[in-house]
Amino acid sequence: MYQKFNSISRQRRLIYLSLTLLFLMLAVFARGGATTSDQYSNSPLTCDPGQWNNSVYYSDDPDGCPDMVEFYLLPSFVDEENSELVNRLITAPSGMYGWADRNSGLTDRSFTVDLDSVDTVRVLNSPGNATIGVNSRSKMSTKNSLFYYPFDFYNGEITFQATDFQTKSAIPSTVTVGEQSLSGWILNFSQTGEPDSESKNKIIYAGGLAKISWELKRANVIFIAIILLIFLMIIALVSGFTITRSISYGNRPPSMNLLLWLATILFAIIQVRGNFPGNPPLGILIDYIIVFPVLSLLLLLGIANTFFWLVRADWDIENEKPI
Amino acid sequence: MIINSKLLFKWKISIALGLLFFIITPIIISALIRPTTDPLLSTKSLNSDYKFEISISKINIKDNSATITITPRLEGNYGEPTKNGSLTFKDVELLVDSYQGSGKFSAQVGQVIGRQEFKVLLQGNSWRYPFDNYVTGIGLLDSKFENQPLSLKEVKEYLPGFRANSTTIPNYREDLYPSNSNKDEQIISDLNKGIAQIEWRVMRLPGDIYAAILLAILMLISAGASLSATRAVWSGKRPPSINALAWLAAFLFAMFQIRASLPGTPPSGTLFDLVIFYPILIVLLAEIAAVVYLWIKRDDWDLKNVPKV
Numbered sequence: 001m002y003q004k005f006n007s008i009s010r011q012r013r014l015i016y017l018s019l020t021l022l023f024l025m026l027a028v029f030a031r032g033g034a035t036t037s038d039q040y041s042n043s044p045l046t047c048d049p050g051q052w053n054n055s056v057y058y059s060d061d062p063d064g065c066p067d068m069v070e071f072y073l074l075p076s077f078v079d080e081e082n083s084e085l086v087n088r089l090i091t092a093p094s095g096m097y098g099w100a101d102r103n104s105g106l107t108d109r110s111f112t113v114d115l116d117s118v119d120t121v122r123v124l125n126s127p128g129n130a131t132i133g134v135n136s137r138s139k140m141s142t143k144n145s146l147f148y149y150p151f152d153f154y155n156g157e158i159t160f161q162a163t164d165f166q167t168k169s170a171i172p173s174t175v176t177v178g179e180q181s182l183s184g185w186i187l188n189f190s191q192t193g194e195p196d197s198e199s200k201n202k203i204i205y206a207g208g209l210a211k212i213s214w215e216l217k218r219a220n221v222i223f224i225a226i227i228l229l230i231f232l233m234i235i236a237l238v239s240g241f242t243i244t245r246s247i248s249y250g251n252r253p254p255s256m257n258l259l260l261w262l263a264t265i266l267f268a269i270i271q272v273r274g275n276f277p278g279n280p281p282l283g284i285l286i287d288y289i290i291v292f293p294v295l296s297l298l299l300l301l302g303i304a305n306t307f308f309w310l311v312r313a314d315w316d317i318e319n320e321k322p323i
Numbered sequence: 324m325i326i327n328s329k330l331l332f333k334w335k336i337s338i339a340l341g342l343l344f345f346i347i348t349p350i351i352i353s354a355l356i357r358p359t360t361d362p363l364l365s366t367k368s369l370n371s372d373y374k375f376e377i378s379i380s381k382i383n384i385k386d387n388s389a390t391i392t393i394t395p396r397l398e399g400n401y402g403e404p405t406k407n408g409s410l411t412f413k414d415v416e417l418l419v420d421s422y423q424g425s426g427k428f429s430a431q432v433g434q435v436i437g438r439q440e441f442k443v444l445l446q447g448n449s450w451r452y453p454f455d456n457y458v459t460g461i462g463l464l465d466s467k468f469e470n471q472p473l474s475l476k477e478v479k480e481y482l483p484g485f486r487a488n489s490t491t492i493p494n495y496r497e498d499l500y501p502s503n504s505n506k507d508e509q510i511i512s513d514l515n516k517g518i519a520q521i522e523w524r525v526m527r528l529p530g531d532i533y534a535a536i537l538l539a540i541l542m543l544i545s546a547g548a549s550l551s552a553t554r555a556v557w558s559g560k561r562p563p564s565i566n567a568l569a570w571l572a573a574f575l576f577a578m579f580q581i582r583a584s585l586p587g588t589p590p591s592g593t594l595f596d597l598v599i600f601y602p603i604l605i606v607l608l609a610e611i612a613a614v615v616y617l618w619i620k621r622d623d624w625d626l627k628n629v630p631k632v
Contacts, residue, residue: 130426221592277591
């Protein structure tokens with residue numbers, strides 16, 4: 001039996017402590033996706049008895065709701081390939097324009113909805129029909145973009161407008177954001193403006209265009225995953241380097257098994273790169289500063305080991321100390 | 324080492340029973356846990372000629388949407404059922420609270436009308452995979468109401484990886500119904516007026532949950548096996564070797580393949596990753612680093628097990 005390390009118990013304690021700290025870090029900082037919105041955007045339009053009676057937006061709706069259109073935004077997904085944030089836009093009319101439902105609304109008076117999307121959309125909602133929902137595809141800004149993955153962040157603005165089909169006048173509108181989180185993303189919506197006194201924290205866009213801004217960045221869990229995967233690559237490189245150094249000094253013989261191990265590691269690194277959350281395309285900053293250098297150095301280490309294996313006399317020599 | 328034959332027999336029996344339990348459990352669970360249907364959409368559905376079949380036919384998690392299909396099954400004065408739909412004897416118009424499309428199910432007298440699909444919103448996310456669940460729903464309104472109750476029957480379609488439990492919900496506020504009326508009476512009152520609201524709670528199939536748990540156990544067992552091998556090397560019972568390193572690297576490689584094989588291919592960064600996948604990667608990494616260190620430092624590197632003469 002070979003001599004054990006004297007400091008095993010101390011090192012074991014260190015390992016347990018490190019693992020505990022790591023799990024605590026994961027538990028505290030790791031968060032999946034989250035969607036947040038400001039106080040003006042997170043609650044829907046309310047129609048409490050008498051709430052709108054003195055409002056200019058109220059006519060004589062029996063439900064006590066104002067003549068208005070509520071735009072309800074529900075985050076859907078991030079199309080990273082096309083650099084677009086996709087939200088669902090549901091039109092919920094109230095008052096003389098109709099009433100809201102779960103997935104749409106029912107129209108009592110014709111109105112059109114214009115949406116400032118990548119594929120600019122105009123939708124006509126006719127009386128007696130459910131309102132038509134639209135996919136809002138917002139281009140994510142090109143500044144600080146995917147190249148800086150996972151520290152990329154994006155912002156943008158979504159603009160909508162509802163117009164009375166008969167009078168061609170703008171319909172007062174308001175915007176609400178639904179509680180739908182996107183896996184791996186932190187999305188924040190905000191509106192600028194002052195809410196009307198009777199609207200209970202809702203900003204009313206009387207003049208036509210309703211606007212809402214958004215900011216998008218990756219969730220903490222993505223940072224942790226990336227740090228871990230990068231750490232994995234670096235450990236692989238350091239291990240390969242240390243082993244090759246030991247062989248080059250003549251402390252260990254060059255061996256075919258080692259070449260196989262280096263080849264496995266090389267394949268594993270390519271797998272690790274393919275498992276970056278969100279599948280970012282090749283050519284991002286991390287590729288230039290971590291992935292490509294690690295792959296190149298591992299390849300060089302493989303070449304060096306092949307060279308040692310070919311030129312040295314102790315190739316595949318075995319350690320034959322008797323037990 | 325001689326193993327007592329009685330003990331061996333007990334072990335064999337235990338392993339056989341364990342394997343049997345392991346194989347039978349998912350079959351039993353899948354047989355017992357079935358998607359449920361609201362009684363008002365199955366056994367207690369209203370007796371009316373104005374019938375429709377409704378089903379949830381697709382779940383798209385990435386897109387946060389679901390597809391609901393409505394098939395007319397008109398009878399009597401309203402029409403005649405065909406193989407895939409109905410021949411209508413009256414104008415039919417059902418307003419459907421769908422997210423996209425016309426939002427209307429309509430047909431004119433003498434028209435053969437088949438099933439139609441409507442896209443609805445799906446709320447929820449995959450953070451708690453494989454125990455993630457979602458909610459979706461739809462509202463129906465008969466705009467040509469002719470005092471004939473709306474009869475709805477839910478047909479369960481196969482949803483790959485998911486099961487959906489339906490519930491009917493009252494359309495109006497509590498105070499708009501007669502006092503002391505229970506939920507069923509409120510919904511029947513809605514159906515008698517040609518209105519319906521249905522909600523589905525969508526969950527993963529027990530088989531998929533079982534498969535995800537099984538893969539998680541496989542990952543944990545792999546980590547456990549590699550941990551005990553590294554421990555033996557660390558404590559000097561076994562020599563550090565390049566073969567051990569290759570084995571650890573192959574395990575690392577396998578972990579990514581197992582992660583990619585999870586049913587439903589959940590996105591990266593779920594709770595499953597945080598609790599199982601990432602910690603196992605960390606453990607394997609630490610083990611690779613430890614074995615490399617020992618291979619360089621110790622004299623028994625790549626030592627063969629030569630029997631004493």
